[in-house]
Amino acid sequence: MTRKAMLFVGFLIVLGHWVTAQPTMSHLHVERYPYTSLPSYLRWLGTAKADTGKVNLLLRISSIYHWNDSRGSADSSIFYAREAEALSNSLRFSEGRIEAAFIQCKSLLQKKEFDQAKKILERVHGEQHVRILLVLAEYYINGKDVKPEQLLNAYPYLQLANRMSVQLRSRHWMTESGIAQAKYHFRLGEIDKGRDCFYEVIRYHEKIGDKPGQAHWWHELGRYLPETNTYALQVYSFGKAKALYREIGNDEELADCLHEEGSIHELHNRMDLTESLYLSELNILKSAGLDKNLFASYQRLSAFYQSQNNLDKALRYALLGLENLKAMKDSRELNSIYWTIGDLYHTLGDHAASIKYYKLVLATSPIHMIRTYTLISKLVDAEIKTNNAAAGLQFLTSFLKTRGEPETVLNKQLVAYLYARCYAAMQHYSTAERYYLEVIRLNSEVESTEKFWWRNTNSVSGPTAYLTIGRFYVERAQFEKAARFVKNAANYSQLSPSREMETRFLSYKIDSAAGNHLASFRNYQRFIFLRDSIQRITKDEQFAVLKANFKTAQKEKDIKLLQKEALLRKRQLELKSRTEKFTYAGIAGLIGLLVLLYNGYRVKRKKNLQLEEHQRTINIKNSSLLRLVDEKEWLLKEVHHRVKNNLQIVISLLNSQSAHLKEDVAINAIVESKHRIQAISMLHQRIYQSENMVWIAMSSYIHELVYYLDNSFNLGKRILFYVNVANIELDLSQAVPVGLILNEAITNSLKYAFPDGREGKIQISFEQTDPQELLLTIADDGIGLSSHINIDQVNTFGLKLIRGLSEDLDGTFQVYNAGGTKLSITFPHKRAASPTTEQDIPVPVKMG
Numbered sequence: 001m002t003r004k005a006m007l008f009v010g011f012l013i014v015l016g017h018w019v020t021a022q023p024t025m026s027h028l029h030v031e032r033y034p035y036t037s038l039p040s041y042l043r044w045l046g047t048a049k050a051d052t053g054k055v056n057l058l059l060r061i062s063s064i065y066h067w068n069d070s071r072g073s074a075d076s077s078i079f080y081a082r083e084a085e086a087l088s089n090s091l092r093f094s095e096g097r098i099e100a101a102f103i104q105c106k107s108l109l110q111k112k113e114f115d116q117a118k119k120i121l122e123r124v125h126g127e128q129h130v131r132i133l134l135v136l137a138e139y140y141i142n143g144k145d146v147k148p149e150q151l152l153n154a155y156p157y158l159q160l161a162n163r164m165s166v167q168l169r170s171r172h173w174m175t176e177s178g179i180a181q182a183k184y185h186f187r188l189g190e191i192d193k194g195r196d197c198f199y200e201v202i203r204y205h206e207k208i209g210d211k212p213g214q215a216h217w218w219h220e221l222g223r224y225l226p227e228t229n230t231y232a233l234q235v236y237s238f239g240k241a242k243a244l245y246r247e248i249g250n251d252e253e254l255a256d257c258l259h260e261e262g263s264i265h266e267l268h269n270r271m272d273l274t275e276s277l278y279l280s281e282l283n284i285l286k287s288a289g290l291d292k293n294l295f296a297s298y299q300r301l302s303a304f305y306q307s308q309n310n311l312d313k314a315l316r317y318a319l320l321g322l323e324n325l326k327a328m329k330d331s332r333e334l335n336s337i338y339w340t341i342g343d344l345y346h347t348l349g350d351h352a353a354s355i356k357y358y359k360l361v362l363a364t365s366p367i368h369m370i371r372t373y374t375l376i377s378k379l380v381d382a383e384i385k386t387n388n389a390a391a392g393l394q395f396l397t398s399f400l401k402t403r404g405e406p407e408t409v410l411n412k413q414l415v416a417y418l419y420a421r422c423y424a425a426m427q428h429y430s431t432a433e434r435y436y437l438e439v440i441r442l443n444s445e446v447e448s449t450e451k452f453w454w455r456n457t458n459s460v461s462g463p464t465a466y467l468t469i470g471r472f473y474v475e476r477a478q479f480e481k482a483a484r485f486v487k488n489a490a491n492y493s494q495l496s497p498s499r500e501m502e503t504r505f506l507s508y509k510i511d512s513a514a515g516n517h518l519a520s521f522r523n524y525q526r527f528i529f530l531r532d533s534i535q536r537i538t539k540d541e542q543f544a545v546l547k548a549n550f551k552t553a554q555k556e557k558d559i560k561l562l563q564k565e566a567l568l569r570k571r572q573l574e575l576k577s578r579t580e581k582f583t584y585a586g587i588a589g590l591i592g593l594l595v596l597l598y599n600g601y602r603v604k605r606k607k608n609l610q611l612e613e614h615q616r617t618i619n620i621k622n623s624s625l626l627r628l629v630d631e632k633e634w635l636l637k638e639v640h641h642r643v644k645n646n647l648q649i650v651i652s653l654l655n656s657q658s659a660h661l662k663e664d665v666a667i668n669a670i671v672e673s674k675h676r677i678q679a680i681s682m683l684h685q686r687i688y689q690s691e692n693m694v695w696i697a698m699s700s701y702i703h704e705l706v707y708y709l710d711n712s713f714n715l716g717k718r719i720l721f722y723v724n725v726a727n728i729e730l731d732l733s734q735a736v737p738v739g740l741i742l743n744e745a746i747t748n749s750l751k752y753a754f755p756d757g758r759e760g761k762i763q764i765s766f767e768q769t770d771p772q773e774l775l776l777t778i779a780d781d782g783i784g785l786s787s788h789i790n791i792d793q794v795n796t797f798g799l800k801l802i803r804g805l806s807e808d809l810d811g812t813f814q815v816y817n818a819g820g821t822k823l824s825i826t827f828p829h830k831r832a833a834s835p836t837t838e839q840d841i842p843v844p845v846k847m848g
Helices: 001-018 036-045 052-067 073-091 095-111 114-123 126-142 154-169 171-187 191-207 211-225 231-248 250-267 271-285 291-307 313-326 334-349 351-364 371-385 389-403 411-423 429-448 463-475 479-489 497-514 517-535 538-657 664-689 698-713 732-753 797-808
Strands: 719-725 758-771 775-779 812-817 821-828
Touching: 036 052, 036 334, 036 497, 052 073, 052 095, 073 095, 073 429, 095 114, 095 126, 114 126, 126 719, 154 171, 171 191, 171 211, 171 313, 191 211, 191 497, 211 231, 211 250, 250 291, 271 291, 271 664, 291 313, 291 334, 334 351, 334 371, 334 429, 371 389, 371 411, 389 411, 411 429, 411 664, 429 463, 479 497, 497 517, 664 698, 664 732, 664 758, 698 719, 698 732, 698 758, 732 758, 732 775, 732 797, 732 821, 797 812, 797 821
Parallel strands: 719 758
Antiparallel strands: 758 775, 775 821, 812 821
16 A cells, blocks of 8 residues: 555656646747638637637637737737636636747737736746747847847846756757757857757757758758858758758658748849749649649749749749639638739739739738728729729729728828829819829828838829829829929929939929920930930830841941951961971971981980890899898888787786776776777787888877777767867877877876766867977866866876876977866977878767
8 A cells, every 4th residue: 555655646746747847849939820710710709618619719819910910919919818818727728828828928029018028937837938938038039120239138038948948858948949049149140159059959860860850950940041141051951951851751841941942042143043943842742742832832933933024934823823722722822812913914914804813802802901902003003004994983982882981091092092093084184183182182191190101102192192193284284283293292302213203204394384494404304314214215216226236236247257258368378388388398307307216216226225234233133122121021010010919918917917906096007007008009000000110190090099998988978079180190209109198188088077977078189280390189078177276286197197208209288277178289290291281070989
């Protein structure tokens, strides 16, 4: 019974810890739901029972409002999230409570109420606390208007989130914290630090063999990198992600990666690569049967070709996207693709087709303050251009009767302008004039409103309002009425070139009618200058210039051709004359050359006979010398081999002796002696095994020595070695002290720098600082030397030995703290010729 009771208590403790930890595997963004679903969600909410289903419904409504950019949406999001939290508390529904607090925090930050969002930390704990900390940090990291000094406010939240995720042993939130830190560094312009944060996450997934995880974070690195000075790294990251996606067969993410890399190339004007990647994405989606993703690919290609002014291809892919949506029975993006197709037909001049698709947009989208009235303006403009202004007027009147009058002054002004255009096109000039005057009356209200900055591209406010009515009066030859409004337009500062051009043209017409010829001439001159600056020349002028240029180029081409033919004939005659002269001179020269060659042959043959005799004598002597050299090299190899064997015998004797010792001090002394002897033994082994009997390649020797010490201490994956050795060769007199110094330094680091199973790394560097000087460095990131120790007064055997060996090398020995302990020995290189300074790539001996 006691055992069962203890087990039950232990279970309760674990359960209590799990409950209080508020575990969550969510991310840092609010889920998106279609805005078109909001009316139905609100209807269901009125009849929903007070259960977890209602909580989830409240959270969805809150999420929709969070992503909506209209006024008051953030407040609505907070309201429904609080309702969800209150209901979750009564139902003890922890998941609902966690998500409701999260959405409240995000929406409060959307309103820039940071202090209120920060108070949510008091209501959460465990992993949810980490999540809210990262949301608060990202408020500064992702803020568009955040200054560099304000960005530093994110750092404490990042540090606390990282520390808590480690304490909770939550791999998910350790990763999220690392990625948030990467974003922080990227925002500060610290690209290398941010990249290293991503690399650390990628290495973890590589260590556990998680290729999908590696692919995902390579992909995310490419996404999050800033656009400035990271082009090559972005392409490299996407390349790594693509290779892994192909390896694991994840076609959907591969396609996503392709289009994002294409976007990067588009930003750098590599349109050929962009087109290729977008088409590759489309082919992969088709071959993988991912029909649900085809629409986005078609839309992307349509937008790309539209930016390249290839409107036929843009329209083709837009229509293919529409077919895909209909086949998938997906109505969420219909209004978007209808709008795109309508704009393309409008640009191509097929206004009847554009009207059809604009009306489809209105039928499939809710009323929007800007988009809806922009669309109405396009539709009415298309009706007028098809000489069907009456249909445009009828549509506008019907729309306002059904949907109600516009709410904003800006849209009221636009509606008045559209009425004026319709009546003017129908030649109802008095009615059109009344609406144009209404446009002017509303203009002052539009410009005085606080929201004047958000007017859309179809706005007729500001100088545009005065120019529209001015143009109307000029077309009616009512120049006196037009003069006042055109003058008002001209009084605006910083008019765009097109607006100023129209202002000058209307002023020219008005001044001409008033007999003010000097002002008329000046306005016309300015109009012509602006027109030519914007349009350069008309199509007729362009054709005439091109035709003249073609004729001129053709004449120049004919003249050049005749000149080349004349020059060719002249050169042919000169060549013929030179050829005859060279032929006679060649014959004479050839005869003389033959005489010289024959004489030279006789002399050379005589000398060759003498040289052959000398060569036989030299070969006999060389054979004797080669035998002596071979015997000497064999004897040297044998000596080194026997020295190495004798050292191995000594090591074996030490092993036998240590087996009978019980004192740790004695055993450690023998082990250290073994390591020193082994370091020397390796050198002799390398000499007798290599063809070079004088010089020892230090790169391979140091790697082998580090590998031996690593295995000797049986470190597992706790300590990493980073070896960076240049292509340096030493003779035995310098190689032995260097090997012993490395042995002592690495052994001391392994024994004392990482107590209590601490993880760390040891870096070994051996490089040539100048043609006659070498630098050996051994550094660790362990606990370092105590600040109370005077290193010059320490007389341990290891340090005394290193100092003595440094003196043998005629070198300078230094040791100091640098995030751990760092030893450096600088000594002269005795070799006459400088070795290659190209360094090997630093590679860890063992991955942690």
